[in-house]
Amino acid sequence: MTEIVLTLISTALINNFVLHWSLGVDSLLASERRRVHALGIATTCLMLIVGGLGHALYFGLLVPLGLNSLRLFVFLPLSVLLIAPLLKVLAKVFSTLSFDGLWPLLLGNASVLGLALIDSRDDHGIFYATALSIGAGLGFWLVLSLFCDLRQRTLDNDVPLPFRGLPIDLIGAGLIAVAFLGFSGLIKT
Numbered sequence: 001m002t003e004i005v006l007t008l009i010s011t012a013l014i015n016n017f018v019l020h021w022s023l024g025v026d027s028l029l030a031s032e033r034r035r036v037h038a039l040g041i042a043t044t045c046l047m048l049i050v051g052g053l054g055h056a057l058y059f060g061l062l063v064p065l066g067l068n069s070l071r072l073f074v075f076l077p078l079s080v081l082l083i084a085p086l087l088k089v090l091a092k093v094f095s096t097l098s099f100d101g102l103w104p105l106l107l108g109n110a111s112v113l114g115l116a117l118i119d120s121r122d123d124h125g126i127f128y129a130t131a132l133s134i135g136a137g138l139g140f141w142l143v144l145s146l147f148c149d150l151r152q153r154t155l156d157n158d159v160p161l162p163f164r165g166l167p168i169d170l171i172g173a174g175l176i177a178v179a180f181l182g183f184s185g186l187i188k189t
Contacts, residue, residue: 004131011135014184017111018143019177021118024111028147029169031105036148037141038090038097042106044137046086047115050079051133052126054116059123075116083107111140146176 017023024043031039054075062068083106091099106112115136119129150172159168 004127007128007131008135008138009186011132012139012142013180014186016139016143016180017114017136018140019173019180021111021114023114024109024140025173027105027109027111028144028173029166030108031144031148033148033152035098035102036144038094038099039102039105040137040141040144041094041097042087042090042099042102043109043112043140043144044134045090046079046082046106046109046112047137047140048130048133049082049086050075050112051115051119051129051136053078053082055119055126055129058116058120063123071117071120072113075113075120079112079116080107111136143176143180147173150176 011017015021018025018028027039027043057074057078058071062071062074083103087099087102087106090097115133119132147169151169154168154172163171
């Protein structure tokens with residue numbers, strides 16, 4: 001149980017998929033302030049489903065059949081085919097949030113595919129895969145929220161002309177990454 005909780009915290013804060021692994025940065029930079037929580041919920045749910053199903057398919061089907069090298073050809077269609085039904089379900093469950101137009105952001109989010117590939121390296125069990133998926137999704141949502149708040153603050157302030165737009169966004173993402181480095185001594189194994 002302790003290992004699962006440590007995996008969840010470590011994935012969300014220390015080994016964050018956006019800041020540590022540089023996965024999902026494209027969705028981070030393309031996100032809009034009004035859809036931050038919708039994108040965070042959709043990404044977390046997609047990571048949870050793809051992480052659990054990917055783990056079950058890889059270790060339950062591909063490994064016993066000796067088809068380990070086909071994992072990318074299983075994980076990629078799995079993550080792509082689940083986006084549209086997931087967005088429909090989330091739109092019904094969370095009727096106050098707008099999930100319209102999130103399909104391209106979820107499709108281009110490399111952290112979902114990266115999660116399935118990282119989980120397939122070692123068989124730690126389905127509970128570990130679930131904790132890794134939830135931690136990665138919550139970590140993405142946290143960084144997305146912090147980045148959108150930082151972006152709003154830069155829009156309200158007088159930023160020099162050469163730094164407006166993408167340069168200040170990248171500087172802000174770097175500063176958030178440096179701030180998250182402070183969590184690296186939190187869990188010692």
